[in-house]
Amino acid sequence: MSKIQEALDKIRAGQELLPPRKTPSPAISGRALKANTEILPNAGGGAAEITLMGEQSYRSPTELVALRTISGAMSDGLVLNAIRELRTSVLQRLDEGKRIVMVTSTTHRAGNTFVARNLAAAIALDEGKTALIVDCNLRGPSASHLALGEDRPGLREFLKNPELSAEDIIHRTGIARLRIIPAGNDMEGMREFFTSIRLRELMEELEQRYPERYIIVDAPPIMHAADARILADVCDHVVLVVPFGRTTTKHIIQSAKAIGKEKFLGIVFNDKPELPRVWW
Amino acid sequence: MATPLEGLIRFTLRETARHRVFVVISFVSLLLAALYVGMNWPKIYTSSTSIYVQEQNIMGPLMQGAAVQTEVLDRSRIAREIIGGRKILLKVLEKTELDIHAKSPADLERMMEGIRQRTTVTGRPNLITIEYRDSDPELAYAITKYLANFFIAESLADKARESEGAFEFIESQAQAYKQKLLQSEEELKRFRTENLEARPGIIGEIGQRNAALSAQLEQISQDLSEARIRRASLVKQLSGEAEMATNFSRAEQDKTRIAELQSQLDTLRLSYHETYPDIIHLKAQIQDLRAAIAREGSTQGTRSQGTSSTVIDERVLANPVYQELQRTLYQTNTLIETLASRYENTKRSLEEQMELGKRVQDYEARLAELTRDYEVNREIYADLTRRRESARVSMNLDREQKGLTMRIDEPPYVPHKPSGLQFVHFAIGGPILALLLPIGVVVALRKLDPRIRSEERIVEELGLPVLGVLPHMLVPIEGKREVASSLLLSLLLLGGIATMVVVVIQRVGGQG
Numbered sequence: 001m002s003k004i005q006e007a008l009d010k011i012r013a014g015q016e017l018l019p020p021r022k023t024p025s026p027a028i029s030g031r032a033l034k035a036n037t038e039i040l041p042n043a044g045g046g047a048a049e050i051t052l053m054g055e056q057s058y059r060s061p062t063e064l065v066a067l068r069t070i071s072g073a074m075s076d077g078l079v080l081n082a083i084r085e086l087r088t089s090v091l092q093r094l095d096e097g098k099r100i101v102m103v104t105s106t107t108h109r110a111g112n113t114f115v116a117r118n119l120a121a122a123i124a125l126d127e128g129k130t131a132l133i134v135d136c137n138l139r140g141p142s143a144s145h146l147a148l149g150e151d152r153p154g155l156r157e158f159l160k161n162p163e164l165s166a167e168d169i170i171h172r173t174g175i176a177r178l179r180i181i182p183a184g185n186d187m188e189g190m191r192e193f194f195t196s197i198r199l200r201e202l203m204e205e206l207e208q209r210y211p212e213r214y215i216i217v218d219a220p221p222i223m224h225a226a227d228a229r230i231l232a233d234v235c236d237h238v239v240l241v242v243p244f245g246r247t248t249t250k251h252i253i254q255s256a257k258a259i260g261k262e263k264f265l266g267i268v269f270n271d272k273p274e275l276p277r278v279w280w
Numbered sequence: 281m282a283t284p285l286e287g288l289i290r291f292t293l294r295e296t297a298r299h300r301v302f303v304v305i306s307f308v309s310l311l312l313a314a315l316y317v318g319m320n321w322p323k324i325y326t327s328s329t330s331i332y333v334q335e336q337n338i339m340g341p342l343m344q345g346a347a348v349q350t351e352v353l354d355r356s357r358i359a360r361e362i363i364g365g366r367k368i369l370l371k372v373l374e375k376t377e378l379d380i381h382a383k384s385p386a387d388l389e390r391m392m393e394g395i396r397q398r399t400t401v402t403g404r405p406n407l408i409t410i411e412y413r414d415s416d417p418e419l420a421y422a423i424t425k426y427l428a429n430f431f432i433a434e435s436l437a438d439k440a441r442e443s444e445g446a447f448e449f450i451e452s453q454a455q456a457y458k459q460k461l462l463q464s465e466e467e468l469k470r471f472r473t474e475n476l477e478a479r480p481g482i483i484g485e486i487g488q489r490n491a492a493l494s495a496q497l498e499q500i501s502q503d504l505s506e507a508r509i510r511r512a513s514l515v516k517q518l519s520g521e522a523e524m525a526t527n528f529s530r531a532e533q534d535k536t537r538i539a540e541l542q543s544q545l546d547t548l549r550l551s552y553h554e555t556y557p558d559i560i561h562l563k564a565q566i567q568d569l570r571a572a573i574a575r576e577g578s579t580q581g582t583r584s585q586g587t588s589s590t591v592i593d594e595r596v597l598a599n600p601v602y603q604e605l606q607r608t609l610y611q612t613n614t615l616i617e618t619l620a621s622r623y624e625n626t627k628r629s630l631e632e633q634m635e636l637g638k639r640v641q642d643y644e645a646r647l648a649e650l651t652r653d654y655e656v657n658r659e660i661y662a663d664l665t666r667r668r669e670s671a672r673v674s675m676n677l678d679r680e681q682k683g684l685t686m687r688i689d690e691p692p693y694v695p696h697k698p699s700g701l702q703f704v705h706f707a708i709g710g711p712i713l714a715l716l717l718p719i720g721v722v723v724a725l726r727k728l729d730p731r732i733r734s735e736e737r738i739v740e741e742l743g744l745p746v747l748g749v750l751p752h753m754l755v756p757i758e759g760k761r762e763v764a765s766s767l768l769l770s771l772l773l774l775g776g777i778a779t780m781v782v783v784v785i786q787r788v789g790g791q792g
Contacts, residue, residue, distance in 0.1 A: 068753050079753045086748030088779045093747070115750065238745060245726075249741055252732065256744060266747035269735040274297045274751045 032090045051091065058148070058174035067146065069175070070118050072125055078274065086115075086268060087122035090239065091214075093265055098236035100137075101265070102217040102229050105241035106255045112241040113142045113272040116218035119239075124178040129212045133171065133180045136219050136231055138193065143218045147162030147171045154184025159193045166205050180221055196229040203234050222255050231260060237265040291734075294446040295726050305719045308776035310714030313781050316318070318706025323698035325417040327424040330409040331432065331591045332689035334774045356403020359431065362438075364409065375426050376419065395423065407689065413655045417695045424692040432686050439677040447671040453755045454664040461657040463547050475643050483644065485638045493630040500626060504619040507612055514609040519601065531576045541566050557621040565614060574786070705786045 002022075012201050061073040070080050090101065103116035113135075127147035135143040136155065144154065148171060158169045158181075170179050193199065206215050217235055222228045238259045241250055256264055296303050364372065373379040382388040390617040400411040411467050414420035545562040552559055732738060735746045754762065 029504065062756070066755050068755055070753075076753065078751055082750050086750065089747045093745075111750075114753070117752075189744055192476060206391050231577075242738065245729070245731050247732055248730050249732060249737070252738065252742060252744070261480075264744075266745035267735075269732075269738065269754050271751045272735070272749050273294055 007192055009023055064121075064175070068114055069119070069146065070125075071175070082262050083118045083122045083135075084125070087119055090119060091123070091266065094237060099213065100203055100215045100217060100236045101235070102219050102228075102231055102235035102238045102263075103241060103268075104219040104222040104232070104238060105243070105270075106223065106247045106251050107221055109145070110221065110241045110243040110246070112221070113137065113218050115239070115241050115268050115270060116216045117143055117146060120178055120214070120216040121130065123174060123176060123214050127177070129179040129214060130179070130210055131214045131216060132206060133173075133178070133181040134206075134215060134217045136194070136217050136227070137182065138177070138227070139220065139225075143180070144182035146173045146178075146182045147182045148174050148176075149186055150180055154182035156186045156193070159196055159198055162188060162198070166202055166209075185263050193235075194227050200234050209252030221259050223251070225272075227244060232263055235263065238263045239265050241268045241270050244269065244273065287734075287736075291553070291698075291726070292719065292723050295735050300720045300769060301765065303722060306718035306721075307714045308772050310717060311710055311776050311780055314706050314710025314714060315780055318701075318703045318710065319783070319787070320498050320700055321706065322415055322562050323702075323704065324413045324415060325420045325695040325697075326411055326413045326698040326699040327417070327420040327692045327695050328409060328411040328690075329424050329688060329692040330407055330430045330690045331428060331686060333406050333408060333435075333686045337517070356401055356408060359403055359408045359410075360401040362434050363399060363401055363427055365434075366392065367428065368434060369395055372423055372426045376422050399427065400745050413699070421692055421694040427690065428688055431498075432688070435686055436678075440675075443671070443675045443678040447668070448662060450668045450671045454661065454668050456658055457661040457664055461661050462652065464654040464657050468654055471647065471650055478761070482640055485639060486633055490630065490637065493626060493633060497623065497626045497630060500619055500623045502614065504623060506617045507619055511609065511612045512618060513613055514605060518605045518609060531573045534573045537607070538566055538569045538573075540607075541569070557625070558618045560710045561614060561618055561621070590602050662680055707780075707787075709779065 059067075059071075061071045061075075064071045065074055065076070070083050073079075074080055094101070101119070103112045105112040114135060119131045123129050123131040128261070133143055133146065134155065135141045138156065138182065139142065141154075147154075152171050153169050154165060155169065158164045169181050169184075171182065172182050203215070206213070217231060219228045220232045222232070222238075222240070240252075240255055240259065253266070308355065370379075370388075372395065373382075373388065373391060378391060379388060380393060400409075400413075402409045402411070408431075410424060410431070412420050412427065413422065502574050515623040517703075541562055545559060545566065548556065548559050556559075716773045725732065738744055738746055
């Protein structure tokens with residue numbers, strides 16, 4: 001099932017890369033292979049790097065579903081398809097060479113972490129591309145759960161500690177071709193992070209690292225935090241998540257205005273209810 | 281793009297599914313509530329009767345043309361008022377022996393109010409329908425019957441009263457006019473007696489007489505002026521003539537003159553009375569002449585005694601032309617005096633006639649007024665008398681209840697099936713209502729909510745691009761919860777429907 005899915009993805013991407021690898025048995029969990037992940041090198045560049053990054057998925061589809069993250073092998077085709085369609089339309093709209101996409105929302109708990117995570121996961125389904133999630137939701141870093149291992153240094157540590165390099169904060173997720181920069185653990189003095197030059201430098205570095213790497217920034221709601229607007233400056237594009245039945249048109253217009261015409265990529269209408277499906 | 285209806289259906293389904301807990305619980309509760317209400321709904325039996333009425337307002341034809349009729353009131357409203365009246369309701373309570381249960385006058389009032397509320401009176405032209413609802417079919421029938429009967433009796437009595445009133449009214453009017461007529465007749469009579477000279481046609485006579493008198497006066501005045509002219513010319517001529525041609529004895533002359541006057545007098549006497557002015561005048565002249573002769577005689581005596589030498593010869597003749605002129609002058613003088621006196625007389629009688637004419641005019645005006653009054657009163661009286669007789673007939677008809685056609689068109693019946701809402705209505709309507717109401721509430725609330733629930737609105741209203749629409753992604757625990765809640769809701773739904781089916785079958789089976 002997942003092979004067919006991957007093959008299809010490949011054809012859709014129009015890229016013939018390396019032959020598909022052997023899929024791991026679902027029994028092997030991400031946690032079990034934690035030691036392995038650390039041995040794998042983080043540095044490098046180009047297609048070879050992607051190949052290196054194209055490690056096996058260590059997380060089973062069931063585990064990923066529990067994390068509300070898609071996988072090529074998941075059984076809920078409706079969600080998978082919707083997210084892949086979203087990915088396609090986002091990628092189509094990106095300007096040449098601009099691959100930093102910020103995901104923000106009109107309101108709290110609109111599911112923008114869900115959108116960011118799955119958009120990244122969907123991009124990573126393509127063997128020719130890699131994705132990196134940057135969890136900028138410093139006050140509610142829910143995307144960071146995807147990182148393997150605990151207490152990993154993240155964005156906070158990076159912004160505070162000039163000795164840390166980008167490599168130190170990029171972590172594996174257990175999903176092939178998907179990396180994450182978690183929000184970090186250092187909870188002290190967490191104001192005005194995003195104004196620092198270091199963030200801009202980080203973004204530039206991340207972008208230049210791999211030619212086919214897409215950086216998905218998970219940001220707080222645009223209208224509720226000044227952080228989001230500052231973040232929008234360092235990103236190339238902004239996707240606005242509108243939750244079903246919780247936002248008025250006025251609110252959407254305000255949010256779109258706050259983002260600005262140039263960077264505004266489009267709206268993701270999230271959490272739209274379907275007729276009940278019995279899901280086991 | 282979906283059509284608006286499709287959109288609405290999809291919207292409704294989606295919202296219903298989203299709020300399925302509310303919808304299912306509301307549905308089951310409403311269903312059971314409808315069942316409960318339906319089982320305890322009181323049975324209402326309705327009995328009805330219709331009364332055919334061919335009623336005409338008695339005053340209408342009677343007073344047609346004579347007086348303006350007041351507007352006839354809506355029949356069904358009158359019927360409602362009569363039926364809702366205490367009089368009829370008390371009788372009905374008495375007949376149905378319901379009044380035995382009344383412990384106080386207030387109870388009685390409440391009972392009456394109850395009947396009033398359960399009674400419906402509808403009216404079409406000529407048809408009044410009385411409907412009464414009660415939980416007891418026998419009672420419904422009885423009360424309907426009594427209401428109809430008492431209504432008819434009351435209407436008939438009313439009508440009799442009405443025609444009696446009409447008769448009395450006309451009678452009183454006739455009496456009043458009779459009085460007026462007698463009065464004006466009396467007035468006319470008195471006026472005529474007081475003004476006897478004023479007989480009919482007198483105006484014409486006076487006119488003719490006046491015309492004649494005026495002509496006469498004109499003639500006399502003309503004659504008079506002619507005579508005066510003549511006298512003036514005679515006097516002129518006389519002054520130019522010698523008095524004496526031959527000295528006639530003056531007495532002789534006077535005698536001749538008397539003879540002439542006498543003959544004139546005799547002629548006049550043939551056609552006039554002694555009082556005629558000419559005659560009077562002639563007589564006076566003759567008298568004058570005789571007196572002159574007598575005077576002459578005495579002077580001649582004295583003259584012959586004293587100065588006889590101065591006496592001229594008796595035979596000397598006076599101048600005949602002079603004589604003639606003198607005579608004519610006398611005649612003319614006489615004529616002038618006669619005419620003047622006639623002129624005065626005629627003028628006076630003309631004035632009298634004028635005066636009379638004026639009086640007669642006033643009299644005529646007053647007479648016309650009195651006659652008019654009399655005529656009008658007589659006409660109205662005659663009319664009223666005629667109407668009074670018709671009213672009397674109508675009244676007698678109503679008294680014997682032959683003038684009114686009011687009959688029960690459709691007699692009341694004992695209802696064997698309850699009317700109004702029944703259990704079956706609740707059994708059918710309950711589920712429909714129970715289904716539609718919560719869904720309606722959900723849809724209405726969602727429709728009123730300005731928050732965005734479809735990506736189409738974002739595109740259409742805001743013109744912003746929509747990159748994707750993501751459904752909710754269920755994690756396993758949510759899935760399990762959803763299954764559990766679905767199961768629970770299904771059970772609830774099935775339980776509600778099963779209860780309903782069982783109750784309906786029992787109820788219908790029990791009845792059948």
